Amino acid sequence: MRPGSTIRRSILVVDQGQVRRRRDTLATEEPLEIRLLAGSGVERRTLAVTMRTPGNDFELAAGFLYGEGVITQRETIAQISYCIDTTDEQRYNIVNVLLNSASLPDLPQLERHFFSTSACGVCGKAGLEALHMRGQPLLTSGPIVASTLLTSLPGLLHQSQGLFRTTGGLHAAALFTAEGNLLAVREDIGRHNAVDKLIGWALMERLFPLRNTILLVSGRAGFEIAQKCIAAGIPILCAVSAPSSLAVQLAQDFGLTLIGFLRGERFNLYTGEERLGEYVSA
Numbered sequence: 001m002r003p004g005s006t007i008r009r010s011i012l013v014v015d016q017g018q019v020r021r022r023r024d025t026l027a028t029e030e031p032l033e034i035r036l037l038a039g040s041g042v043e044r045r046t047l048a049v050t051m052r053t054p055g056n057d058f059e060l061a062a063g064f065l066y067g068e069g070v071i072t073q074r075e076t077i078a079q080i081s082y083c084i085d086t087t088d089e090q091r092y093n094i095v096n097v098l099l100n101s102a103s104l105p106d107l108p109q110l111e112r113h114f115f116s117t118s119a120c121g122v123c124g125k126a127g128l129e130a131l132h133m134r135g136q137p138l139l140t141s142g143p144i145v146a147s148t149l150l151t152s153l154p155g156l157l158h159q160s161q162g163l164f165r166t167t168g169g170l171h172a173a174a175l176f177t178a179e180g181n182l183l184a185v186r187e188d189i190g191r192h193n194a195v196d197k198l199i200g201w202a203l204m205e206r207l208f209p210l211r212n213t214i215l216l217v218s219g220r221a222g223f224e225i226a227q228k229c230i231a232a233g234i235p236i237l238c239a240v241s242a243p244s245s246l247a248v249q250l251a252q253d254f255g256l257t258l259i260g261f262l263r264g265e266r267f268n269l270y271t272g273e274e275r276l277g278e279y280v281s282a
C-alpha cells in the first residue's frame with residue numbers, strides 16, 4: 001500500500017488534570033532508498049537512504065542527485081520510478097533513477113553510502129570541500145530586492161503549509177520569484193528533504209536556471225540547505241530561524257545572500273548585502 005503523508009492515531013490529552021481521548025493527525029516518517037541505475041538497468045547502486053514524509057518522492061530523488069553533483073542537468077535522467085519486486089508489486093519506499101548513460105558515473109559521491117536522517121544531511125566539511133572540488137561557480141548575479149518584499153514572504157509560506165496546519169510537525173521550503181510571487185511549496189519532516197523536493201520539482205519542470213528566485217525555509221538555515229541553494233543557482237536564501245556558522249561561511253565563499261530570523265518586520269542580513277536595495281553600510 002502506498003504510504004500517505006499523514007496518519008491518524010488515538011491519543012490521550014491531559015489538560016489541567018482532565019483526561020480525554022481523541023484522534024490526532026501525525027506527519028508520516030518513513031525511509032526512502034534512492035537507487036541509481038545505468039543503461040539497461042543492470043548496473044545499479046544504492047546512493048542514499050533518507051527518512052522522509054512520503055509524497056513528491058521523485059522530486060526528492062532528483063533534487064538530492066542534483067544537489068550532490070551526481071547529475072548536472074535534467075536530460076541526464078531517463079526515468080524515475082518506484083521499485084517493482086519479484087511479485088510485480090511496487091515498493092513505494094524505493095525509488096529507481098535511470099540515467100541516460102551506459103554506465104554509472106565515476107563520482108566520489110558513489111564511493112560512499114549515504115545515510116541521511118530527517119534532521120541532517122551530508123557532513124558539512126566534506127560537502128564544503130566537494131563544492132570547491134567540482135568547481136561550483138560563484139553566485140555573481142541575481143535580483144535586487146526590497147526588505148518589504150522579504151518580510152512579506154513568511155506569511156505567503158504559512159498560508160500554503162497545508163500539512164503543517166494539519167500536523168504541526170513538518171518543515172516547509174518555498175520558492176519565490178524576485179517579485180515575490182510564489183512558485184511552489186514543498187513540505188517534509190526533514191528540512192533538507194523539503195528543499196530537495198522543491199529543487200527537484202524545478203529541475204523536472206525545466207525551470208533552471210534559478211538565478212532570479214528566492215528560497216525561504218520554515219526553520220533554521222544549516223549548511224546542507226545553503227549548499228543545495230548554491231548548487232541550484234538560487235541567489236537569496238531566507239530562513240525564519242537562525243543560520244549556522246558553516247552556512248554563513250559557505251554563503252560568504254560563494255556569494256549567497258543569507259538572511260535569518262525573518263519574522264514580522266525584521267530580519268538579520270548575514271551575507272550578500274548587495275542584493276538588498278536599500279542596504280546602508282552600518
